[in-house]
């Protein structure tokens with residue numbers, strides 16, 4: 206059965222979630238295109254979520270997103286609707302496309318809706334027991350033809366396959382957040398993953414214009430395999446520096462080193478907050494279990510989670526407080542576990558820490574300025590050369606961080622998580638928006 210045939214009946218489980226809703230938008234567009242080309246054929250996109258209340262929001266989200274994409278794709282729409290003489294104006298084509306998308310969608314909370322699906326995208330919570338239970342239930346409801354694509358961030362695919370009894374009909378299809386915008390999809394094949402599903406995954410990637418990077422079936426895969434260890438390194442450094450600078454001071458220092466000195470889109474503690482401290486903790490737990498590696502643990506993360514300070518985003522997309530406190534999505538404080546309050550990032554407190562770190566090396570440009578800089582490589586190279594020679598405390602911390610980050614990336618290749626250094630660099634540059642890969646000549 207080819208991809209077009211499989212796309213006649215698709216389900217997304219966990220469709221109202223962060224990832225599921227984005228995957229739903231991508232699929233709604235694909236099915237709308239197919240429908241426009243094959244009038245008369247019936248397409249079904251079942252968007253299923255246990256959270257009934259959130260399905261209303263999902264409907265609005267899909268409408269807004271599909272409309273936005275359609276508005277930007279007038280030329281493509283003119284070609285899709287070339288046979289429709291009744292559609293003349295741009296707005297008519299946009300409306301027709303949104304109508305076609307909505308005509309294939311069915312919203313609901315009952316897994317039974319997925320019974321006839323030929324492709325099922327699973328994007329429910331990162332909880333092994335729940336994922337296995339739901340996959341098992343779906344397997345009982347569906348026929349042998351159904352193929353599963355899971356968005357798990359860390360659970361080995363072979364393990365899910367075995368536990369849910371899917372006989373190789375599952376692949377890891379790890380979209381990055383937000384799926385509509387992010388080009389990267391990490392594709393994880395278990396040894397058992399059926400050949401046909403590997404082919405479907407590859408073709409779907411082309412169709413959705415995603416950059417597919419293969420990862421092997423080792424817990425955490427490439428993205429979290431790197432991110433978790435990178436985060437743990439920064440946490441370890443903060444703990445080492447806390448006696449001299451206090452814990453909030455040390456967190457501020459490591460956040461600044463990772464953002465400014467390493468020219469990343471956000472500091473490492475901001476990134477942990479963005480992902481969610483509880484999500485970070487959960488992924489560590491899954492990796493610790495499957496890799497049997499007790500170092501994948503952090504008391505600091507556990508203490509923050511115990512306090513219920515979790516970061517993550519509100520429904521409107523704004524950042525919730527975590528290690529850092531946010532105002533209009535910008536860090537304005539650092540959490541002090543002893544005092545149970547945020548230390549404001551201002552005044553003498555900030556000045557003293559900035560003075561301890563020292564000035565940034567010559568040639569520094571912030572990440573957003575370099576993002577569209579045509580001579581980005583040249584500028585980065587000159588900056589990192591200056592970093593090598595700099596005598597400041599900040600430069601010393603940054604060099605150690607660069608070296609550790611490179612070591613983590615190389616180990617992912619040595620351990621067979623990634624097939625090549627290029628694949629690791631590709632995940633970090635595409636999925637995490639780094640300007641350069643962790644394996645580089647800068648250190």
Ligand SMILES: NC(=O)c1ccc[n+]([C@@H]2O[C@H](COP(=O)([O-])OP(=O)(O)OC[C@H]3O[C@@H](n4cnc5c(N)ncnc54)[C@H](O)[C@@H]3O)[C@@H](O)[C@H]2O)c1
Pocket residue numbers: 218219220221222223224225253254255256259328329330331332335339356357358359379380381382480
């Ligand atoms: N958020 C990210 O940045 C990100 C990035 C890549 C991968 N992932 C992975 O994607 C998956 C989903 O993550 P998320 O961040 O979208 O989570 P989320 O909590 O935003 O969404 C999960 C959705 O699943 C629904 N759900 C839970 N149990 C269900 C069930 N039994 N049946 C149907 N629906 C159910 C919930 O109601 C919720 O709407 C996880 O495996 C996660 O590890 C997340």
